[in-house]
Structures are given as structure tokens and as C-alpha cells.
Amino acid sequence: MSPKKTNVREARREMYRTLILEAAEKIFAESGFDAAKMQDVASAAGISLGTLYGIFEGKLELFTAIHEERGRELLERASSVTIPLDDPLEAMLMGVRTYIEFLVARPNYLRIHLFEGDAWAFGGRLRTEEQRRQFSLGLQLIADLYRRGMEAGLFFEEDPELMARLMIAQHQVLLADFVERGDDAKLEALIQRAQTHLTRLVATPETLARLERN
Amino acid sequence: MSPKKTNVREARREMYRTLILEAAEKIFAESGFDAAKMQDVASAAGISLGTLYGIFEGKLELFTAIHEERGRELLERASSVTIPLDDPLEAMLMGVRTYIEFLVARPNYLRIHLFEGDAWAFGGRLRTEEQRRQFSLGLQLIADLYRRGMEAGLFFEEDPELMARLMIAQHQVLLADFVERGDDAKLEALIQRAQTHLTRLVATPETLARLERN
Amino acid sequence: MSPKKTNVREARREMYRTLILEAAEKIFAESGFDAAKMQDVASAAGISLGTLYGIFEGKLELFTAIHEERGRELLERASSVTIPLDDPLEAMLMGVRTYIEFLVARPNYLRIHLFEGDAWAFGGRLRTEEQRRQFSLGLQLIADLYRRGMEAGLFFEEDPELMARLMIAQHQVLLADFVERGDDAKLEALIQRAQTHLTRLVATPETLARLERN
Amino acid sequence: MSPKKTNVREARREMYRTLILEAAEKIFAESGFDAAKMQDVASAAGISLGTLYGIFEGKLELFTAIHEERGRELLERASSVTIPLDDPLEAMLMGVRTYIEFLVARPNYLRIHLFEGDAWAFGGRLRTEEQRRQFSLGLQLIADLYRRGMEAGLFFEEDPELMARLMIAQHQVLLADFVERGDDAKLEALIQRAQTHLTRLVATPETLARLERN
DNA sequence: GATGAATGAGCCTTCATTCAT
DNA sequence: GATGAATGAAGGCTCATTCAT
Numbered sequence: 087m088s089p090k091k092t093n094v095r096e097a098r099r100e101m102y103r104t105l106i107l108e109a110a111e112k113i114f115a116e117s118g119f120d121a122a123k124m125q126d127v128a129s130a131a132g133i134s135l136g137t138l139y140g141i142f143e144g145k146l147e148l149f150t151a152i153h154e155e156r157g158r159e160l161l162e163r164a165s166s167v168t169i170p171l172d173d174p175l176e177a178m179l180m181g182v183r184t185y186i187e188f189l190v191a192r193p194n195y196l197r198i199h200l201f202e203g204d205a206w207a208f209g210g211r212l213r214t215e216e217q218r219r220q221f222s223l224g225l226q227l228i229a230d231l232y233r234r235g236m237e238a239g240l241f242f243e244e245d246p247e248l249m250a251r252l253m254i255a256q257h258q259v260l261l262a263d264f265v266e267r268g269d270d271a272k273l274e275a276l277i278q279r280a281q282t283h284l285t286r287l288v289a290t291p292e293t294l295a296r297l298e299r300n
Numbered sequence: 301m302s303p304k305k306t307n308v309r310e311a312r313r314e315m316y317r318t319l320i321l322e323a324a325e326k327i328f329a330e331s332g333f334d335a336a337k338m339q340d341v342a343s344a345a346g347i348s349l350g351t352l353y354g355i356f357e358g359k360l361e362l363f364t365a366i367h368e369e370r371g372r373e374l375l376e377r378a379s380s381v382t383i384p385l386d387d388p389l390e391a392m393l394m395g396v397r398t399y400i401e402f403l404v405a406r407p408n409y410l411r412i413h414l415f416e417g418d419a420w421a422f423g424g425r426l427r428t429e430e431q432r433r434q435f436s437l438g439l440q441l442i443a444d445l446y447r448r449g450m451e452a453g454l455f456f457e458e459d460p461e462l463m464a465r466l467m468i469a470q471h472q473v474l475l476a477d478f479v480e481r482g483d484d485a486k487l488e489a490l491i492q493r494a495q496t497h498l499t500r501l502v503a504t505p506e507t508l509a510r511l512e513r514n
Numbered sequence: 515m516s517p518k519k520t521n522v523r524e525a526r527r528e529m530y531r532t533l534i535l536e537a538a539e540k541i542f543a544e545s546g547f548d549a550a551k552m553q554d555v556a557s558a559a560g561i562s563l564g565t566l567y568g569i570f571e572g573k574l575e576l577f578t579a580i581h582e583e584r585g586r587e588l589l590e591r592a593s594s595v596t597i598p599l600d601d602p603l604e605a606m607l608m609g610v611r612t613y614i615e616f617l618v619a620r621p622n623y624l625r626i627h628l629f630e631g632d633a634w635a636f637g638g639r640l641r642t643e644e645q646r647r648q649f650s651l652g653l654q655l656i657a658d659l660y661r662r663g664m665e666a667g668l669f670f671e672e673d674p675e676l677m678a679r680l681m682i683a684q685h686q687v688l689l690a691d692f693v694e695r696g697d698d699a700k701l702e703a704l705i706q707r708a709q710t711h712l713t714r715l716v717a718t719p720e721t722l723a724r725l726e727r728n
Numbered sequence: 729m730s731p732k733k734t735n736v737r738e739a740r741r742e743m744y745r746t747l748i749l750e751a752a753e754k755i756f757a758e759s760g761f762d763a764a765k766m767q768d769v770a771s772a773a774g775i776s777l778g779t780l781y782g783i784f785e786g787k788l789e790l791f792t793a794i795h796e797e798r799g800r801e802l803l804e805r806a807s808s809v810t811i812p813l814d815d816p817l818e819a820m821l822m823g824v825r826t827y828i829e830f831l832v833a834r835p836n837y838l839r840i841h842l843f844e845g846d847a848w849a850f851g852g853r854l855r856t857e858e859q860r861r862q863f864s865l866g867l868q869l870i871a872d873l874y875r876r877g878m879e880a881g882l883f884f885e886e887d888p889e890l891m892a893r894l895m896i897a898q899h900q901v902l903l904a905d906f907v908e909r910g911d912d913a914k915l916e917a918l919i920q921r922a923q924t925h926l927t928r929l930v931a932t933p934e935t936l937a938r939l940e941r942n
Numbered sequence: 943g944a945t946g947a948a949t950g951a952g953c954c955t956t957c958a959t960t961c962a963t
Numbered sequence: 964g965a966t967g968a969a970t971g972a973a974g975g976c977t978c979a980t981t982c983a984t
Binding site for chain 4: 546547548670679680683684686688691711714719723726
């Protein structure tokens with residue numbers, strides 16, 4: 087097998103992966119995991135069942151792949167924008183913006199994220215180990231940031247992991263509200279609102295007062 | 301048909317309803333909606349499939365009925381404890397206590413409530429009109445209370461319905477955390493914590509400061 | 515549940531078992547294991563797929579059940595007719611008769627027995643542990659008998675288990691021939707022939723000579 | 729098309745045929761007909777599915793071809809070693825040797841031959857007309873030999889075709905036993921054993937006695 | 943000619959729902 | 964009314980075969 091051919095094959099597989107993941111996101115978003123049919127995913131991707139199964143092992147693997155893919159991407163973005171920032175609050179605000187922008191740009195994944203029983207805030211009925219790992223990583227990123235803010239006396243004294251969950255839940259409510267309204271236009275307003283509520287959630291009264299004065 | 305016979309029949313149906321709803325709560329809590337089997341519900345209720353279908357039209361109706369039943373009960377309790385209280389914040393704190401006590405006393409329903417993709421905070425994949433109505437009623441109860449507090453200058457200025465959702469989400473995170481820890485012992489601590497976070501969520505800085513002084 | 519009801523249910527299950535096993539025997543005989551369709555078995559039994567699966571766990575279990583059922587029955591018969599006989603050769607001759615009569619009376623099982631890659635002589639690609647156990651038991655029954663004849667100086671000196679296989683193979687050839695000819699009429703001739711060849715296979719020249727004289 | 733080109737093409741096809749038949753033998757021996765995958769055959773042959781289908785029409789044709797190929801080869805060898813011999817018994821003994829040496833040298837084909845439900849002794853589920861023809865030819869070769877021996881008064885009086893089947897069955901049991909033991913070392917012992925049993929199967933008591941004396 | 947990606951018919955199995963007893 | 968046996972539609976997945984490159 088020539089390296090060229092291998093590359094072509096790899097490229098094609100990658101193309102299919104993308105095609106399928108998008109189609110699957112759509113189908114899972116519309117129907118939920120159980121009601122989604124593999125045949126519908128294949129049709130939505132414009133390919134045959136056989137091809138679909140050539141790329142993904144099965145339904146669960148496909149579902150998992152969506153979360154890996156999107157979760158990893160989201161995590162990377164969130165990390166890359168928060169790490170450079172020294173101020174924990176500033177980092178958090180930047181994190182929310184990234185989080186919201188990412189999800190609003192991917193409405194199908196957003197629907198899955200919110201409604202498929204795997205909302206990050208609960209970590210409830212997560213279906214695979216990979217999903218649990220992903221969930222845990224995302225939570226830790228936020229919890230660590232919170233810990234820093236708490237140690238700097240900026241944030242309210244509370245279990246950082248619990249606070250991380252509360253933050254996520256908060257954003258999810260705002261996103262769910264946004265989705266329900268079908269209000270694509272005011273992304274910036276949504277972000278502002280989310281940041282306001284985030285600040286109120288984490289900051290001590292003193293921090294709040296200081297912010298007010300500026 | 302004599303009225304007496306009718307009454308007997310009604311009583312029997314009522315008994316079955318209760319039996320089935322409890323069994324269904326257990327099964328749905330363990331497996332989720334899709335994986336739950338009607339046969340398992342019937343067995344858990346100690347009745348036959350035929351009888352189950354004599355009382356409930358189908359799986360979806362059964363699922364819906366759980367939410368109606370528990371939702372109505374919860375709503376009534378929450379109403380009855382909050383209505384007599386003049387102070388909106390006090391009413392809210394009392395409401396959370398009731399909410400949490402109610403759910404912790406019904407762990408099966410709690411699991412469904414949190415993890416079955418129909419958490420009240422999102423109103424997401426609600427499966428029937430009735431569920432949406434219920435959801436809306438509960439939300440309004442809280443939103444109205446919030447509005448009163450806002451008009452009294454005690455609460456933060458924000459869309460009351462959104463705030464209601466944020467409150468519910470907050471409690472759900474705390475309850476999910478509670479469930480995950482299997483921490484049955486410290487109900488009172490959970491309520492305290494929920495009330496603290498609730499206060500921080502809704503109160504203006506001035507209100508907070510005043511509370512601090514007392 | 516009343517004992518009566520249980521009995522009725524058991525009786526019905528038993529009836530279905532029989533019905534299904536007969537139908538399955540037919541289908542497996544016609545098509546072989548892999549080509550046989552569960553739907554065809556159900557149809558042949560005059561029941562629905564659901565009912566079929568209510569009685570048997572799956573295709574393999576059904577196939578196994580046929581072998582258990584028939585194998586056990588055949589083994590019991592063969593044991594019961596050979597055990598009372600002191601003379602090993604006489605016992606063997608009686609055993610063949612039983613074996614052949616049993617299989618000729620069950621032509622579908624005979625076809626499976628001969629052609630489904632699990633002919634007792636080879637013990638080749640046996641699909642389940644149960645089948646292997648059954649095969650081993652049948653073989654031992656014959657091998658033990660052979661050993662007795664050998665120790666009595668009546669039979670040719672050779673590994674008894676190998677001789678058992680040779681005997682089975684011999685009968686199977688005769689049965690296959692019989693099946694191919696569709697010659698239902700001359701069962702007794704078939705048995706005679708099988709006994710003649712059996713004698714020639716196992717007996718020492720001396721034994722043969724003695725028999726000749728009688 | 730030049731004759732040369734045609735020759736080249738033919739040579740290539742022949743090469744592929746050989747390659748594929750060997751690979752297929754391996755795969756069918758390992759998995760049996762139904763479980764064998766065409767893809768696995770192609771991979772084992774180091775070619776593509778398309779090429780495989782360019783040489784053989786389908787799975788069944790491939791399976792058939794193995795039997796034709798090997799069967800023809802075996803037949804030729806058996807013929808060539810038996811024809812020059814005048815003594816029918818001697819010819820038979822030579823034939824068995826050839827038969828066993830041939831199969832032991834081709835363990836994959838041996839496995840198929842024994843276990844794939846198409847053992848020559850039964851002529852059972854032969855899948856194509858060609859297979860039946862082949863089977864018949866092999867059987868006739870032996871039957872004719874037997875007939876000669878019978879007419880010479882050397883062999884037991886019995887239907888020659890049936891005797892041919894019994895012989896084949898006998899060898900197959902010995903070969904199956906040999907395969908199961910994984911006993912590659914003692915080929916000569918296996919042949920000796922087979923010849924002994926063959927003699928006992930076909931010879932009249934007088935013939936046996938005469939042999940004994942020598 | 944060779945490749946192997948793509949196809950899709952087909953089969954095992956499950957479970958919500960019905961209905962004869 | 965109660966039962967639970969019976970139904971059969973539906974869906975995940977495989978693999979023989981085809982065909983565009």
C-alpha cells in the first residue's frame with residue numbers, strides 16, 4: 087500500500103467521520119439517544135448503513151465519539167483562554183464566554199448537552215467511561231480556577247467542585263432559555279447576562295463592592 | 301350500576317394507581333424511561349400487565365402521571381407553606397426546605413426528576429402537554445414570589461422566570477450532589493446550604509448586608 | 515398463583531416446547547443451523563416469534579435443546595436395553611437396533627445428526643459444552659461395552675473409544691444410505707445389515723467362527 | 729488480443745486461483761462455511777475482494793472449487809496407484825495409503841473434508857451438482873475395486889457402493905482421531921492402523937486366514 | 943486489471959400492547 | 964375484572980456482492 091493511498095483513505099475516513107458526527111448530532115438532538123435510529127443517521131449523512139458501521143463500531147460508540155470530539159474541543163478552548171489570565175474572576179468570565187460561544191455555534195450538540203441526561207452539572211446517567219472522564223476533566227478545570235479565587239480571598243468559601251457544578255448549571259439554564267426562545271440574535275446579551283450571574287455566584291460581597299466602584 | 305359499586309370500583313382503581321405509580325417510580329428511577337419495561341413495572345406493583353394497561357393507557361401516560369402526581373403534590377405543599385408568609389425571602393427559604401424535604405423523602409422520584417432529561421430547570425424534552433403545564437405552574441409559583449421580592453426592593457433585578465429556573469437548577473445541583481454522595485444523614489445541612497446559596501442568588505447586596513447584621 | 519394455574523402454564527409450556535422442537539428439527543434438518551431462520555421455526559410451529567423466544571432463549575439454545583432432548587432420550591434407551599444383557603456382543607447388537615429404530619423414527623433429527631457437522635463419530639465442530647458432554651457420554655457407553663467384550667476375549671484388540679467411533683460411523687453410513695434411498699419400508703433389513711457389519715467390525719475371527727457354527 | 733497476452737492472462741488467473749484456493753482452504757477450515765468471510769479469504773490470499781470475485785463467482789463457487797480441485801487431484805493419485813495393481817486387496821491398501829498421505833499433507837482441506845458436513849461417506853449436504861459428481865466418481869473408483877475383489881471371492885459379499893462408503897467412513901474416523909490428537913509424528917502408524925481395519929472390513933474369513941498364515 | 947469502499951437486504955432479538963380465557 | 968400468553972413491528976448490526984476509480 088502506497089503512503090499516498092493510505093493518506094487518501096485516511097482523508098476519506100476523516101471526511102466521513104465529520105459528516106457522520108454532524109448527522110448524528112442532529113439526529114441525537116432531535117430524538118435523544120434511544121429513539122435515534124442508526125438508519126436515520128446514515129441517511130442524514132447521505133451514506134449507507136454499512137459505511138456508517140465501517141467508521142463507527144456501533145450506536146453507543148457514535149454517541150460517545152460526539153462527546154469526545156466536542157468535549158475535547160471545548161475543553162481545549164476553555165483551557166487556552168483561561169490559562170493565560172492571572173485574575174481568577176477574569177479567567178472565569180472569559181471561560182463562560184468561550185463556553186457559550188462554542189455551544190451556541192453548535193446548536194445540535196447544545197441540545198444533546200442540555201437534554202440528553204448527561205448535562206455536565208449532574209454527571210448523572212453518563213453512558214461510558216470516556217464520558218465520565220470528560221465530565222470530570224471539565225469540572226476540575228473550573229474547580230481549580232475557583233480554588234485559586236477562593237485562596238485569593240476573592241470568592242465565596244465553598245467546596246470548589248460543588249461551585250463548579252453550580253456554575254455549569256447556571257449557564258445551562260441560560261442556554262436552555264436561549265434555545266427555547268430561538269433567539270439567535272442576542273448572543274452578546276446572553277454572554278453578558280451569564281457573566282453577571284457568574285460574578286454574583288462566586289464573588290464575595292467585598293469583591294462585588296470593589297467591582298461596583300470601578 | 302349502583303352508586304356503591306361505582307365507588308368500590310373507583311376505590312380499587314385508586315389503589316391500583318398508587319401501587320403502580322410507586323412501582324413505576326422505582327423502575328424509571330433505576331433504568332430511565334427507555335430502558336424501563338412495562339412488565340417490570342407490573343411485576344414491581346404485584347399486578348398483571350393487563351391490569352396495568354387497564355389503569356394507564358401506555359408507557360408514556362404512566363411516565364406523565366408520575367410527574368403530574370408528584371408535581372401536583374409538591375406544588376400544593378410549596379404553595380401552602382409559602383402563601384402565609386409575607387416576607388418573600390422567608391417564603392422562598394421555606395419553599396426550598398419544603399422542596400428538598402419532599403424530594404429527599406422520595407428518592408426514586410428524585411432520581412427521575414434529576415436525571416431523566418426533564419429536570420424542571422430546563423423544561424427540555426417534556427413529553428406531553430400536561431408536563432409542560434405542570435412545569436409552567438411550578439415555575440410561576442416561584443416567579444411570582446420572586447416578583448414580589450423584586451418589587452419590594454429585596455431581590456436582584458432580573459426576569460423572574462429566569463430567576464426561578466436558576467433557583468431550581470441550583471437546588472438540583474445540590475440534590476444531585478447529595479444523591480451521589482449517598483449522604484442520607486445530613487438532610488438539615490443540605491437544606492442550610494441550599495438556603496445560603498438561594499439567598500446569595502436572589503438578594504441584593506443591601507439585603508445581604510442587612511441579613512448579615514442580624 | 516394457584517397450583518392449578520401453575521400446572522396449566524407448565525403444561526402449555528411443555529406443549530410449546532414439543533411443538534417448537536419438532537418444528538425446529540424440521541427446519542434445521544432442511545437448512546442446517548446457519549441457514550435456518552427463527553421466523554421459519556416459529557411459522558413451522560404455528561406460533562409467533564415472541565412466543566418462540568418466550569420458550570427458548572435464542573437460536574443456539576434451541577439447537578442445543580434438540581440435542582439434549584434427543585440425545586438424552588437415545589442414551590436412556592440405549593442404556594436400558596444394553597445394561598441387562600450379559601453378553602457384550604448381544605448387548606451391542608441390541609444397542610444398534612435401538613439406535614437405528616430411534617433415529618429412523620425421527621428422520622429430521624436423523625438428518626441433523628448426520629449432516630449438521632456434529633456426527634457423533636467425529637465430535638468435530640460441536641457448538642456447545644452440553645453437546646460435547648452428550649457426545650462423550652454416548653461414546654463412553656459404547657466404549658465400556660467394547661472394553662468388556664475385549665476383556666472377555668470376544669472382541670478385537672483395539673482402543674475401545676476408537677472402536678466406538680468406528681461403530682457409530684458405520685451405522686451412520688448405513689443410515690445415510692437409508693435416508694438417501696428414501697427407503698422407509700425395509701427397516702428390519704437395515705437393522706440386520708447393521709448388525710452384520712457390527713459383528714464383523716468387533717468380533718475376533720474365533721468369535722466369528724463360533725457364531726458361524728451356531 | 730495477441731495469443732501471448734492471452735497466455736499471460738491465463739497464467740495470472742491460474743496463479744490467483746492457487747493463491748485463493750489455499751487461502752480459502754485455511755479460512756473454511758478454521759471457521760466452517762457459514763462463518764467464513766470472503767474478506768478474510770481475500771486478505772489471507774493477499775489480494776482484494778474485487779480480484780477474488782474476478783476469479784470466483786461467489787462464496788459457494790469458491791467452496792465448490794476447493795472440492796473439485798482437491799477431489800480431482802486425490803482421485804488422480806488414487807487411480808494412478810491402484811490401476812497398475814492386479815490384486816484388489818493390495819490395490820485397496822495402496823489406495824488408503826495414498827488417501828491418508830494426501831489428506832494429512834493438507835490439514836486444512838482435511839478439516840473441511842471431515843467436519844464441513846460434506847464428508848464423502850455421507851454425500852450429505854453437497855451443495856452443488858459438481859460436488860455430487862465428484863463424490864460419485866470417488867465412490868465408483870472404490871466400488872469398482874471392491875467389486876473386483878468380491879468377484880475374485882476375496883471380499884465379503886455386499887453392495888460395493890455401500891462398502892465404499894463404509895471404507896471412507898472408517899478412514900475418516902481414524903483421520904479425525906489423528907487430527908484431534910494433534911499427533912503429527914506417527915503418520916506411518918496411522919496408515920498401518922487404517923490398513924488393518926480396512927482388511928478386516930473387506931476380507932472374507934478365508935482371505936483373513938490366508939493372510940494370517942503369510 | 944486491481945482495488946476496497948460502498949451498498950443494503952436480511953436476520954436475530956426485544957418489548958409495548960392486545961385480547962382470549 | 965384480572966390475567967399473562969401471544970403478537971409482530973421495529974431496530975441494531977453483518978457481510979456477500981458490486982462498481983467507481
